[in-house]
Amino acid sequence: MPVLVPELLYVDGVFRRGMAVEFSAASGRITRVAPATALTLDGTEPEGRIARLTGRALMPGFVNAHSHAFQRLIRGRTQWRPRVSEGADFWTWRTAMYTAANALTPDDVFEVSRFCFIEMLSAGITSVGEFHYLHRDPAGNAYEDPAELAQRVIAAADDAGIRICLLNVAYATGGIDEPLAIAQRRFGTPDIEAFLTDTVELADEAGRHPRVTVGVAPHSLRAVPRYWLPAIHSLAFGLGAPLHMHVSEQPAEVTACLEKYGRRPVEVLADLGIIDEHFTAVHATHLTFREVEVLGIPGPTVCACPTTERDLGDGFLPGMELLDAGARIAIGTDSQTMIDPLGEVRLLEYHERLRRQHRILIHATTHGDQRLETAPVLLSVATGEGARSLRLAAGRIEPDAFADFVAFDLDHRALAGWTEDTLDALLALSAPPSVVSDVWVGGVQRIHAGRHRLDREAEAAFRSVSRRIAD
Numbered sequence: 241m242p243v244l245v246p247e248l249l250y251v252d253g254v255f256r257r258g259m260a261v262e263f264s265a266a267s268g269r270i271t272r273v274a275p276a277t278a279l280t281l282d283g284t285e286p287e288g289r290i291a292r293l294t295g296r297a298l299m300p301g302f303v304n305a306h307s308h309a310f311q312r313l314i315r316g317r318t319q320w321r322p323r324v325s326e327g328a329d330f331w332t333w334r335t336a337m338y339t340a341a342n343a344l345t346p347d348d349v350f351e352v353s354r355f356c357f358i359e360m361l362s363a364g365i366t367s368v369g370e371f372h373y374l375h376r377d378p379a380g381n382a383y384e385d386p387a388e389l390a391q392r393v394i395a396a397a398d399d400a401g402i403r404i405c406l407l408n409v410a411y412a413t414g415g416i417d418e419p420l421a422i423a424q425r426r427f428g429t430p431d432i433e434a435f436l437t438d439t440v441e442l443a444d445e446a447g448r449h450p451r452v453t454v455g456v457a458p459h460s461l462r463a464v465p466r467y468w469l470p471a472i473h474s475l476a477f478g479l480g481a482p483l484h485m486h487v488s489e490q491p492a493e494v495t496a497c498l499e500k501y502g503r504r505p506v507e508v509l510a511d512l513g514i515i516d517e518h519f520t521a522v523h524a525t526h527l528t529f530r531e532v533e534v535l536g537i538p539g540p541t542v543c544a545c546p547t548t549e550r551d552l553g554d555g556f557l558p559g560m561e562l563l564d565a566g567a568r569i570a571i572g573t574d575s576q577t578m579i580d581p582l583g584e585v586r587l588l589e590y591h592e593r594l595r596r597q598h599r600i601l602i603h604a605t606t607h608g609d610q611r612l613e614t615a616p617v618l619l620s621v622a623t624g625e626g627a628r629s630l631r632l633a634a635g636r637i638e639p640d641a642f643a644d645f646v647a648f649d650l651d652h653r654a655l656a657g658w659t660e661d662t663l664d665a666l667l668a669l670s671a672p673p674s675v676v677s678d679v680w681v682g683g684v685q686r687i688h689a690g691r692h693r694l695d696r697e698a699e700a701a702f703r704s705v706s707r708r709i710a711d
Contacts, residue, residue: 301366306572536565
C-alpha cells in the first residue's frame with residue numbers, strides 16, 4: 241500500500257515530525273497513521289510505494305461545503321453600478337447572476353464547472369458541496385433527462401478529480417407564495433413528488449461512483465413552500481444524506497418570513513423539526529439570540545461564506561455567538577468571488593476582531609499549556625466541520641477516512657520563518673493559496689507542484705464560454 245512521508249503531518253490538530261500515512265489505492269481510504277519508521281522498511285519496499293515529501297507539510301484536504309460553480313463565470317462582472325442608481329446590493333447582484341445562468345448551454349455548464357473545480361483543487365479543496373439549482377433549459381422546459389445539468393456538473397467534478405456532494409436544490413417560488421420570475425425558470429422544481437423521485441434516482445446512480453454523493457437542498461423559505469419541507473427532510477433522513485438550506489441570508493428574507501408566518505426563518509424550521517444532524521444553515525448572517533441558541537443545539541451546522549458575504553454586503557456571521565452556543569461552523573466559496581479556503585476561515589476570526597475590537601477571539605487551548613490559539617479551530621472549520629456538514633468520511637487523517645490530502649510548500653516565501661509551533665497560524669491567518677503544492681483525492685494525486693493535468697485545456701474552454709457570454 242502507498243505511503244506518504246511528509247516533513248510534517250497534521251494529526252490531532254498538531255503538525256508532527258516523523259509521521260507517515262498509508263492508504264489503500266483500491267479503496268482510496270487511509271489504512272494506517274504511524275511513525276514513519278513503522279511504515280517504511282528501507283531496501284525491501286516495492287519501487288514507488290513510498291513517497292518522501294521533502295519540504296512539505298501534509299494535512300487533510302479542505303472541504304468546501306457550499307458552492308455554485310457556474311457563478312465563477314460572473315466574478316469581476318458585477319463590480320460596478322449605474323451612476324443614477326441608489327446603490328448595489330445582493331438583489332442587484334442577483335440580476336447579473338440570472339443573466340449568466342440563462343445564457344449557459346449544458347456544455348457550458350460542464351466547462352465552467354470543471355474550471356471552477358480545478359481552481360478549488362489548486363487551492364487545496366478536495367471535497368465540494370455543490371448547491372445545484374440549474375435544472376431546466378432557459379425557457380423553463382425540462383430536459384429529456386431531468387438530471388441533464390446535474391449530470392454535467394458531476395461529469396465536470398469527475399474529470400477534474402474532486403470529490404462532490406451534489407446538493408439537489410428544490411426551487412418552486414420566486415418569493416413566499418409568489419410565482420417564479422421569468423429569469424428564474426431554469427431553477428424550477430414545481431412538483432414536489434417529481435423532485436423527490438429525481439433526487440432518489442440521482443442518489444442511486446451516485447452510489448456507483450466512489451467520489452460522488454447526493455444531498456437535498458430546499459433553496460430557502462422564499463423559494464420553497466413551507467409544507468414541502470417535512471417531505472424533503474424525511475428524504476434526507478431516509479438516505480442518510482445532508483440537507484442544506486439558505487437561511488437568514490438577507491434582512492428582506494427575514495421580514496417576508498415574519499409577515500407571512502409570524503416567525504423568523506430559524507424559528508419556522510425549528511417548528512417543523514428540520515434542524516438536526518443532517519441540517520446545515522447556509523449564511524445565517526441575520527440571527528437573533530434565540531435563533532443562535534437553536535443552531536447551537538447538538539447536530540446542525542452553519543456554513544459561512546465570508547468572502548461572498550463581504551462582497552455582497554450581506555453582513556457578518558455572528559461567529560462568536562454561534563460558537564459560544566455550541567454551533568458547528570463550516571465554510572463555502574459560494575459565488576466564487578474568491579476560491580481560497582484559508583481566506584474564508586481567517587475572515588471568521590478577522591470579522592470578529594472588527595466587530596469586537598479585540599484579537600484572538602475564536603480560540604482553543606492547545607499543546608496542554610495556558611495559551612489560547614485560534615488556528616486549530618480555523619483549520620478544523622476548513623476540514624472536519626465541512627466534512628461533517630456533507631456527511632463525508634473526510635477532513636481528518638485517521639484510519640478509514642478518505643485519503644484526501646493537501647501538501648504545503650515549506651520553502652514558499654509566505655511561510656518563511658515557520659516553526660512547528662507557528663505553521664498552523666501562518667496557514668490559517670496569513671498564507672495565500674499559492675502555498676499549496678500538491679493535492680490527493682482518494683489517494684490519487686490531482687495537483688502536482690501546483691499544476692493540474694487539465695489546466696490549459698480547462699482554462700481555454702472557460703475563456704471561450706466567458707467571451708461568448710460577454711458578447
